[in-house]
Amino acid sequence: MAKSKAQATGAVEILREQHDKVKKAFKQFEKLDREDTEAQQQLVQTVCEDLKLHTTLEEELFYPAAREAIDDEDLLNEAQVEHETAKMLIEQLENMSGDDPNFHATFTVLGEYVLHHVKEEEGEMFPQVQETDLDLEELGTRMRSRMQELMGEIEEEEKERS
Ligand SMILES: [Fe+2]
Ligand SMILES: [Fe+2]
Numbered sequence: 001m002a003k004s005k006a007q008a009t010g011a012v013e014i015l016r017e018q019h020d021k022v023k024k025a026f027k028q029f030e031k032l033d034r035e036d037t038e039a040q041q042q043l044v045q046t047v048c049e050d051l052k053l054h055t056t057l058e059e060e061l062f063y064p065a066a067r068e069a070i071d072d073e074d075l076l077n078e079a080q081v082e083h084e085t086a087k088m089l090i091e092q093l094e095n096m097s098g099d100d101p102n103f104h105a106t107f108t109v110l111g112e113y114v115l116h117h118v119k120e121e122e123g124e125m126f127p128q129v130q131e132t133d134l135d136l137e138e139l140g141t142r143m144r145s146r147m148q149e150l151m152g153e154i155e156e157e158e159k160e161r162s
Contacts, residue, residue: 005015011062011127011139014147019118022047037098044098044107048090051114053150055083058080061143066125069132075125082117086110 008014025047032039059080067076089110096103130136 007139011136022050041098058145065139066129068127071133086113
């Protein structure tokens, strides 16, 4: 907590920071005017991009390291399945217009899913990983550099689209 001003460096800190950001955005969404489809769409797009970045980081780097470090295959498998479901909802949202009757509901369901998933990661997976001798600083460094790469790719895609 006291470290909040410095940039998060450890793997768990980075992931927690990203969790907090999307959790805040889901709360913000609830407060948006239901008629303001543009504002809703913009927020949904940001959250979807943040979540895609986050799940990729976990799947490419954090989960494999956690799988090695802790002896809980079920936990890791469940997390992976939850990612697949979240990605399905994200894809649906990306192909939906803001005035689609299911737009609001789909994002709300995604929010419930993400909240549940984050609770398990922060409540079970992270504490277990933190008890092992996995070098979370070193993993965090690799995650940061992969994140830079991925963000660069997203920017490129955006440029191509516009
Ligand atoms: Fe996850
Ligand atoms: Fe996560």
